[in-house]
Amino acid sequence: MAESRPRVWVSQPLFDDLVDQLRAHCDVETTQAVTTYTAEQLAQKLAPLDGALITLNERIGATEIAQAPRLRALANVAVGYNNLDIAALSAAGVAVTNTPDVLTETTADLGFALLMATARRITEAEAFLREGRWGKWSFTTLLGADLHGSTLGILGMGRIGQAIARRARGFGMRVLYHNRSRLAAEVETDVGASYVPFDDLLRSSDHLVLVLPYTPASHHLIGAAALAKMKSTATLVNIARGGIVDELALADALAHGRLAGAGLDVFEGEPTVRPELLALKNVVLTPHIGSASLATRRAMVQLAVHNLLAALGFGPDAGNPPSLINADARKAAKTGGAIVGATTITATKR
Numbered sequence: 001m002a003e004s005r006p007r008v009w010v011s012q013p014l015f016d017d018l019v020d021q022l023r024a025h026c027d028v029e030t031t032q033a034v035t036t037y038t039a040e041q042l043a044q045k046l047a048p049l050d051g052a053l054i055t056l057n058e059r060i061g062a063t064e065i066a067q068a069p070r071l072r073a074l075a076n077v078a079v080g081y082n083n084l085d086i087a088a089l090s091a092a093g094v095a096v097t098n099t100p101d102v103l104t105e106t107t108a109d110l111g112f113a114l115l116m117a118t119a120r121r122i123t124e125a126e127a128f129l130r131e132g133r134w135g136k137w138s139f140t141t142l143l144g145a146d147l148h149g150s151t152l153g154i155l156g157m158g159r160i161g162q163a164i165a166r167r168a169r170g171f172g173m174r175v176l177y178h179n180r181s182r183l184a185a186e187v188e189t190d191v192g193a194s195y196v197p198f199d200d201l202l203r204s205s206d207h208l209v210l211v212l213p214y215t216p217a218s219h220h221l222i223g224a225a226a227l228a229k230m231k232s233t234a235t236l237v238n239i240a241r242g243g244i245v246d247e248l249a250l251a252d253a254l255a256h257g258r259l260a261g262a263g264l265d266v267f268e269g270e271p272t273v274r275p276e277l278l279a280l281k282n283v284v285l286t287p288h289i290g291s292a293s294l295a296t297r298r299a300m301v302q303l304a305v306h307n308l309l310a311a312l313g314f315g316p317d318a319g320n321p322p323s324l325i326n327a328d329a330r331k332a333a334k335t336g337g338a339i340v341g342a343t344t345i346t347a348t349k350r
């Protein structure tokens, strides 16, 4: 009897021409409209599957996979994977992959765009003009802060943090960073950044950018206490995950002049943005577009397709998906699981 083809599901509209590569080996169900799934809907979708291509909007853990005995692989089309309960998935033998590297430079570009827009009050200036308030040119209107010659703090010094540091060098900025582990001396020299303790980073930064993974340890790391240590003239940029910042504490600091501005691409309750943030002029807000260039979003889907096929045992990397997060899923793998070889774990680097 012929072996049945794996069943896979693509949870959101991606790029059909890339997703179609899955059809060479799998039966594929795609999704035509952007969809928000409840836990019950996800459980129902996953139940008959061998694998799925998912995005950061799908939150999947023990409950969602409880009825999915065949599930072997989830390819997350994102570098961050706080939407997934990795321990539960590993215990069930489900290989999880992400999309590192291909989005590094594009996301660093967006980080820099927010740094510049926040420091120079670009969205506030545009609103001022569009609303017809530019009655006379004034020497002291919309004064901002310089990036050149200032101190940039980077919290989280993985791939994207390092790419931001390299850009900062071109702007003549002094770059400080804090990270769970210090970079090797030669990498520090290469990116031109100096390691400092967390509190020193907060106190010394003229502009602080958050690029660290969202974990229980980083939940609300930037809260009232951390914000109080920052300069009142400083700006804060978050391109990591909204939950790293206590948004109410941030809004309060911004409203009362204890912080000059913020550039936010991510929000704790996204796509809902707190009214306290929306009400402020000194915040630049973008709808989680860090990696959203056409070329990069396509590269992410291509990598995820490659990872999914490899995790299901197909293609040149069959059994060794290049961006496997949970090598321990192999130990727990169900009989017939396709993950076989050793793979570098890149879980903590953004």
Ligand code: GLV
Pocket (backbone or CB within 6 Å): 056, 077, 078, 079, 080, 081, 103, 240, 290, 291
């Ligand atoms: C986007 O936020 C990602 O994690 O890729």
